[in-house]
Amino acid sequence: MPFPPMIADPAPKAGVLRRVFGNTARLSGGHGLAAILGIAALALAARTLGSTGFGELVVVQAYALTVAGICRFNAGGVVVRFGARCLGEGRRGDLQGLLLLVLLLDLGSAAVALLLAELLVGPLLPHLGWPPQLLAFARPYLIVILFAQSATPLAVLRLLDRFDLVAWHRLVLPAVRLVGVLLAMRAGGGL
Structure with a gap:
């Protein structure tokens, strides 16, 4: 057998490449527009809050995202790898079980991150x-930790070949x- 194996019909390959390039274009467009919106939000926040207020916002945001990142159970790869196998073999019940398990792990890790961030913010403040x-601003702001868990929903959309929705999802935040x-x-308003 020659390496790599020869493809008998080039038409399926062209269809796959068309999908790959189309999905790449959608994702790139979503990333680009998200970057523009993000820069606009940052510029307006910096202008509104001033240098001190904006610096405080950035520090609290960095703290929240650091704790969320430490506690995150990133199961996106698990969903795509094992979910694709379940889909390919028609094991719908196994896929549902996998998604439920990953959802519970995501919710649990978000809850642990929020609890840990709330418990540590007071003692770490000085x-x-x-x-x-x-501290009066930081405590309620830490709720953003709950929304920092987006790997699993994105993985489900990738699994279902809904890259159009992945691009839209990237625009929401x-x-x-x-x-x-x-x-x-x-x-x-300010902080």
């Missing part, structure tokens, strides 16, 4: 150089951030 009044900044600006 060591991080945060002003004491920042920057769009919500931009709307939030615009609403805060309109209300004259």
Whole structure:
């Protein structure tokens, strides 16, 4: 047998390549638009909050995302690898069980991350150089940890070949951030 194996009909290969390039274009467009929205939100937040307020926001955001990242159970690869096998073999019940398990792991890791972040923010505050009044902002802001878990939903969309929805999904967070900044600006709010 020659290496690599010869493909008898080039038409299926062309169809696969068309899908790959189409999915790549969708994802790239989604990433590009998300970056533009994110930069707009950052610029408006920096302008609205000033350098001190914006710096405090960035520090709290970094703390929240660091704790979320440490506690994250990233099961996206598990969903794609084993979910594809279940789909290919028609084992719908096994796929549902896998998705339920991964959902519970994601929810559990998000809850642990939120609890850990809330418990540690007070004792760490003096060591991080945060002003004491920042604690009043940091505690409710840590809820963002619950929304930092997006690997599994994206993996399910990839598994189901819904790269169009993956591109839209990538736009949600920057769009919500931009709307939030615009609403805060309109209300004259700060941290």
